[in-house]
Amino acid sequence: MVDWSGGNQGAAKPQADAIWACIARCGVVEDAVYLRNRQLAEAWLMDVIRAERAAGRRVLLGFDFPFGYPAGFGAALTGSDDPFALWDWFEARVEDEPRANNRFDLAGEINQRFGGKGPFWGNALKRDIAGLPRTKVGYNSPFAARREAEARATGAFTLWQMSGVGSVGGQAMMGLPVLARLRRHFAPDVSVWPFEPLDAPIALVEVWPSLTVGPAAEGWIKDQWQVHDLARQFAALAPARLAQMLDVPANPEGWIFGLGHEAELRGDATPLRNDCFALPPGVNWTPVDDALADLQARLTPVVAIETLPVAQALDRVLAADVRAARSNPPLPNTAVDGYGFAGGRSAGPHRLPLVAAQAAAGLRLDMAVPAGSAVRILTGAALPEGVDTVILQEDVEVLDGAVQFNGPIKAGANTRKAGEDVMTGDVVAARGRRLTAADLAILSAVGVPDVKTYAPLRVGVLSTGDELVEAGQAAAAGQIFDANRPMLMGLIRKLGHVPVDLGQVADDRTALRGRLDMAAGQADVILTSGGASAGDEDHVSALLNEAGAMALWRIAIKPGRPLALGMWNGTPVFGLPGNPVAAMVCTLVFGAPALAQMAGADWAEPQGFDLPAAFEKRKKPGRREYLRARVRDGRVEVFASEGSGRISGLAWADGLVELPDGALHVRPGDPVRYIPWGGFGL
Structure with missing residues (x-):
């Protein structure tokens, strides 16, 4: 990416309103380069293009000035x-x-x-x-x-x-x-966008940093920041998406890359449509798999994108593939303490004179080891020139300035090849992955300083109903303590999101409307429990209907069934059943993958496995059923009662048994699908 200038030569010290350029290579954005005049810039561009083509890479060059003029x-x-x-x-x-x-x-x-x-x-x-x-x-x-x-x-x-x-x-x-000379010099390997099809290995593209690049970060010159961030935006695009953005009609006036895609390039959150959850006419009971497929197709990330240092990115979701900035290991090295030399050795005794040096981890030994000689080498040290084999120190005897040992030993023994773990340019972490501590290790090992991630998903949790009071408060005979909100907030936290406590609201439509208005400004997604069906006191459904953004998904599931989905002031709302067991099951089955996708992560399929049943169960056709379950001695037990009011069964269980939609008779010893809590991402 090149920020151009029409003025005269700039100062020797980097400054604004001069020429700046930045390279993103193999997904890694390098330091911006200051070029004080157009002559230096043209020579630098020539060198860069030659080097990239010699390495077999395609080159896209973005210039921040128009490629054409108004018609006529x-x-x-x-x-x-x-x-x-x-x-x-x-x-x-x-x-x-x-x-x-x-x-x-x-x-x-x-x-x-x-x-x-x-x-x-x-x-x-x-x-x-x-x-x-x-x-x-x-x-x-x-x-x-x-x-x-x-x-x-x-x-x-x-x-x-x-x-x-x-x-x-x-x-x-x-x-x-300058463009005319570049085009002529590298012909026929150059295509100019949007005048020509981009079928050549070198592409010249018009850009305008101010279209998508925000204010400069602290300590950066504006032009320096613009080429850096623009290079980052291009590098973060999947190849197929970049191709789609470049697919515009030929225009003799030229065109600015990114027009119409500003929010995506900036990393802004893309709002869901107001009719996102609308169901086609005549839909009645929806099978679980159909409901999940619909959610997966309809939902997109709703959070912004930001760049973080790798050390601060634990549990963040990647917004772009991350490629290795260098190989791991960067050089061939030794896996043991010992003595290095060239080539293997046959059976029998061997004696090799030692050179007066030692190779240790850190800088590579700056000398070549002569053929027939050996060098002392310590674990992790890069192999010096003339060394490709290492023998363990325990297998040698050092005597009179030489090592003695008995063969055989194979060439290459006890060494690691450069890049045998990861090669420069390899994808080491893919977009949509939630970063683990192990990911931070490999990213750091291959020289990645920072990563493009989605901001944490803020999930608001709201309980509704006149009957609810907080645990510890005085409760009238007809009231119950709110179990859903603490449970749901705990689930949200365990799923890797940020819970936002929206409190309780009574069965008062005006109060609920005000609370939802407040919630839409504090959360990216809202989870409500209670009031999500179609009764007189189901105010969540009623308000979403009034807003014209409500769909009551009647899902063939037990426990659960009604799931109110809608939008409130542009914020998606998941209306869960009021029963705690049904609320937890619906959160795990539907909420966990849906929230993951809205957070930018991959759709999360629950991970389960088949185990023999320690129970008997007859099931009618028509609904998917989830039973509270736990594993003891390799067999799956289920909670004694299927009543959805028995909250103690949730604490008793270690997971759920999933029974298919059709009729079924489970007998002890029959295989059943068991999904532990961890299989849902908890």
């Missing part, structure tokens, strides 16, 4: 609509030295061809230039003020402006000749 200008100036004819026209006429160029004079000459009052304006020199006004006073352009791309990109400047803040005209005039 090229044809009026060159006699051709071909945008490359305009590139060549500028290249033939632009005079460019580090401390001076003729961009203002050339703009004046062009204006005089069209009456002397436009299209260019903005003379920044102390001397007057015929045909180039200093301001737009009396300005009259025969061409449109902006390309279609600028008209759609809020805040984009006009190409006709040659001086002042946003002087894109000068950047383009001084940049197009």
Whole structure:
């Protein structure tokens, strides 16, 4: 990614409003490079392209100036609509030295061809230039003020402006000749977007950092930050998604990459549609598998993307694949303490003179070990030149400056090859993975300093009902203590999300509306329990219906059945049953994978296995059933009562037995599917 400049040579010390470039290679963003003038920048670009092509890599170069002009200008100036004819026209006429160029004079000459009052304006020199006004006073352009791309990109400047803040005209005039030379030098291996199909190994693409890059991070120069963050945005895109964004109609004016995809490139949260959960007419009872498939198809991440140092990324969900910045191990090394030499040795006694050096972990020994000699080498040390085999120190005798041992020993023994664990550029952690401590180890080992992750999913938990009081408060005869909210908040935390306590609200529609309004500003997702069916006091369902974003999913499941799904002020709402057993089962079966996907993680299939039953059970067809269960002596027991009011069964159990939709008669010893709590991600 290149931030261009139309001005004269910058200072030796890195500064703003100069040329900055940044490379993302194999998914790793490197340090931005300061280039003080266009001559140095062009030579640097030539070298980069040659090196990348020599390494067999494709190259995409993004430049932050327009590749074309408003319709009609090229044809009026060159006699051709071909945008490359305009590139060549500028290249033939632009005079460019580090401390001076003729961009203002050339703009004046062009204006005089069209009456002397436009299209260019903005003379920044102390001397007057015929045909180039200093301001737009009396300005009259025969061409449109902006390309279609600028008209759609809020805040984009006009190409006709040659001086002042946003002087894109000068950047383009001084940049197009460079592009013309790059295109000619590397022909036929260059394609220019969107003028040509991107079927060549080198692609030139127009970008505008301000479209998607936010304010500079502390300590960064703005241009330096922009190329760095833009390179990160490109590198984070899956190849297929990058191809989709580049798939735009050919346009002789050129186009700005990312138009229409700003939120995705920035990493903003993508809101779900208000009708996200709408069911087609006539849907009645939905099988569990169909409901899960529907949720998986409808849900997308609802949290923003941010970059974190690897050491701070534990339990975060990756928003992009992470590739190794270098191989692990980076060099061939020894797995043991011993003595290194070249080649294997046959059976029988051997004696090798020792060189006067020792190879230890850290810097590689800066000397070659002569053939027929050996070197003392310690565990983890890079193999010096001339060493490919190591013998354990316990298997040798050191005598008179030499090692003695009995063979045989194979060539390569007790050594590790460079990259035998991970090679540079390998994907070491895939998008959607929740990072573990082990992931942090491998990411650090391959030189990854930071990763692009999703922000933690904030899950609001709200209990509804007049009958509820907090544990420890005085409860009337008809009231119950709220068991759902502590349970659900614990589940949310164990699933890796951030629980947000939304408290309790009585069966009062106005109060509930106010609480939901508050919740939508505090949480990314809202879980409610109670009031999710279709009765007179089911206010959650009623309010979601009023908002026009409610679907009552009647799912063929026991315990459970009604699951109210909807949107409130753009925030998804999961209305769970009020019964604690049903609320927990629905959270594990439907909530766990749905929340994972909204958090940016992969859809989480519960991990279970078949074990012999220690119970008998007759089941009717029509519903998927989940029984509270635990494993003892390799067999699965189920809780004595299936009553969904028996909360003690949840604490008794270690998991659930899942019984299929059809009729079933389970006898002791029959295999049943058992899903431990850990299989749901707890």
